[in-house]
Amino acid sequence: MITLGIDLGSNTVKTVLLRDGSQVIARSLRKGGHDMETVMNECLEEVYSAASGEKPDKIVATGYGRVSCKIADKEISEISCHGRGAYFSMQGARTVIDIGGQDSKAISLSDNGKVIDFVMNDKCAAGTGRFLEVMAQALQVPLVDFGDVSLKADRSVDISNTCTVFAESEVISLMARRESKENIIAGLHKAIAARVIAMAKRLRIEDEVAFTGGVALNSGVKRALESASGKSIKTPDHPQHIGALGAALFAFDMA
Amino acid sequence: MDRADYIKFVESVSRNPVEQINSYKRQERPVFGYTCSYVPEELIDAMGIIPVRMLGRAQTIQSAERHFQSYCCSQVRSLMEEFIDGVYSSLDGLLFAHTCDTMQQFHDIYKKNFPKAFVKNINFPSRLDGEIPYNYALAETKRFLKSVEEFTGRPLSSDSLKESVTAYNKNRTLLEKLYGLHLKYPVDIPSRLLLQSVIMSQCVDKREANKWLEQFLSSFDEKAPEDSKRKRIMLVGSVNINEEVYDLADEFGAMIADDDLCTGRRYFSTQVSEPTVEGVTRRYLSRPHCAAKHRDVHSRERWLLELIEKRSIDGVIFLYLKFCDPHCFDYPDLRKAIEGKKVPTQLIEMEQSVAQSGQLRTKLQAFVEMIS
Numbered sequence: 001m002i003t004l005g006i007d008l009g010s011n012t013v014k015t016v017l018l019r020d021g022s023q024v025i026a027r028s029l030r031k032g033g034h035d036m037e038t039v040m041n042e043c044l045e046e047v048y049s050a051a052s053g054e055k056p057d058k059i060v061a062t063g064y065g066r067v068s069c070k071i072a073d074k075e076i077s078e079i080s081c082h083g084r085g086a087y088f089s090m091q092g093a094r095t096v097i098d099i100g101g102q103d104s105k106a107i108s109l110s111d112n113g114k115v116i117d118f119v120m121n122d123k124c125a126a127g128t129g130r131f132l133e134v135m136a137q138a139l140q141v142p143l144v145d146f147g148d149v150s151l152k153a154d155r156s157v158d159i160s161n162t163c164t165v166f167a168e169s170e171v172i173s174l175m176a177r178r179e180s181k182e183n184i185i186a187g188l189h190k191a192i193a194a195r196v197i198a199m200a201k202r203l204r205i206e207d208e209v210a211f212t213g214g215v216a217l218n219s220g221v222k223r224a225l226e227s228a229s230g231k232s233i234k235t236p237d238h239p240q241h242i243g244a245l246g247a248a249l250f251a252f253d254m255a
Numbered sequence: 256m257d258r259a260d261y262i263k264f265v266e267s268v269s270r271n272p273v274e275q276i277n278s279y280k281r282q283e284r285p286v287f288g289y290t291c292s293y294v295p296e297e298l299i300d301a302m303g304i305i306p307v308r309m310l311g312r313a314q315t316i317q318s319a320e321r322h323f324q325s326y327c328c329s330q331v332r333s334l335m336e337e338f339i340d341g342v343y344s345s346l347d348g349l350l351f352a353h354t355c356d357t358m359q360q361f362h363d364i365y366k367k368n369f370p371k372a373f374v375k376n377i378n379f380p381s382r383l384d385g386e387i388p389y390n391y392a393l394a395e396t397k398r399f400l401k402s403v404e405e406f407t408g409r410p411l412s413s414d415s416l417k418e419s420v421t422a423y424n425k426n427r428t429l430l431e432k433l434y435g436l437h438l439k440y441p442v443d444i445p446s447r448l449l450l451q452s453v454i455m456s457q458c459v460d461k462r463e464a465n466k467w468l469e470q471f472l473s474s475f476d477e478k479a480p481e482d483s484k485r486k487r488i489m490l491v492g493s494v495n496i497n498e499e500v501y502d503l504a505d506e507f508g509a510m511i512a513d514d515d516l517c518t519g520r521r522y523f524s525t526q527v528s529e530p531t532v533e534g535v536t537r538r539y540l541s542r543p544h545c546a547a548k549h550r551d552v553h554s555r556e557r558w559l560l561e562l563i564e565k566r567s568i569d570g571v572i573f574l575y576l577k578f579c580d581p582h583c584f585d586y587p588d589l590r591k592a593i594e595g596k597k598v599p600t601q602l603i604e605m606e607q608s609v610a611q612s613g614q615l616r617t618k619l620q621a622f623v624e625m626i627s
Contacts, residue, residue: 079618
């Protein structure tokens, strides 16, 4: 039995092909764009060829583009999919913090992995991957280097504006004052962590915390989240694919 | 009239009551706008004036920015925008009731900017229980009534008050019946019809509203209930005009089964038991109150828990306007009380009239998945 999960996120398209609800056969990830369907088809070709052409029995779509995914048998919210995928990847996870391109969310799981509560940011970009993207542009530091660069900071500056647009101005002012990029980036990580943990505290943050989504690849944000929450936070393997994995698991339930 | 006519009518009036106001004006009937459901409508109606609920629908705020800071709620900001734009220029007067600070300031700012308009504020007490609040509310209602009598040039007649109270009580009964039938026929009576029917009732002469409701509801007399196992969601908040929340609940296989909203159940709960000014005053003091009023520390909590049990509610969504401080201050205690009964909750904060993003869809869908 093969199932497919498709996560059509605001920034990237992710797919996970799963055998018997337990073994990941292939994953793919591509930058999204206006023509999401073409990007999705490219992702599908990639996973299908890795699976020697085997096609899925059931498909579940999640993410913002889920409503327009014509090939899916069902669409399920990314909250449920991230909860399911995180619990599968990290047995015992009770709190999931997901920071994606457009939103951030915290999910509480019961001891058997069921979503029992969640919080999600509003339309504001603060506390999301978009916040860091804007700052990467202002600082002219590639986003993938943010984690390592922040390690070299001797202090983290305070970024007092939570609004992305105002925070960008603040970063530009800090640069003009010759504050080091390392310290600014460490400050940005602290700011995003403060925002996300404040939101997550509307739930109860348990000891077993999984950090998922594209921003989970940034070790600097993970450290800042640990510092802000006082919890040891684990990033499962392939954190960007957790939503697609959860979707593939739900597809297996349907098959 | 068939069901489709009713649906078309309530949709049209609830989304834009201006045409309705204009048609009354063409009949040379005076119309007062009112901004809050604590305005004792029966008295206005009995004076021959049609009260029409004012709900801000302006999608962009420009002119109102000069009058209200961005921390004021979008209901007040968008309504002020429409007043400045002259959307409701055919109104004969505008009525306010004391609830939150923003609404109180709205009255003052409006009066200052439209000095020639007939504008009245009823200082309804914040504390609702006991004889002192009753005596205060009665004196205030009488003062308010006097100003309306001066406007019309004639006193309130007890016969017309009796007739108005009958029409209003009937409207309350019909809306209650609609809410009940919605549980049995969630497909034929989609959730959004609750919202649209209440707003229609707030904007149309009660006799006309009752006629529409009666005909629509009678079409279900012989109908077998739909076989439905939809999860039941209850909305809690202040005013709301957003239909999307209702539509999304239906789309995801759940339903908005009941609510505690000013544009919902709070409007039609509690009948006037005696057709006098005293009786009307007592009704407004005793109806389920909003977050800006106070009966005792746990009165809202008790009311919500009773409703949750009575309607077998599976989940509660706190649907708040951003910056609505009375409701936001109530939120932690209410959430704790409701979740204490093992009923999950979710908080959604919105701006009136602003198009919602994918987040609303995701939140609603995830909530339905969670309670299913």
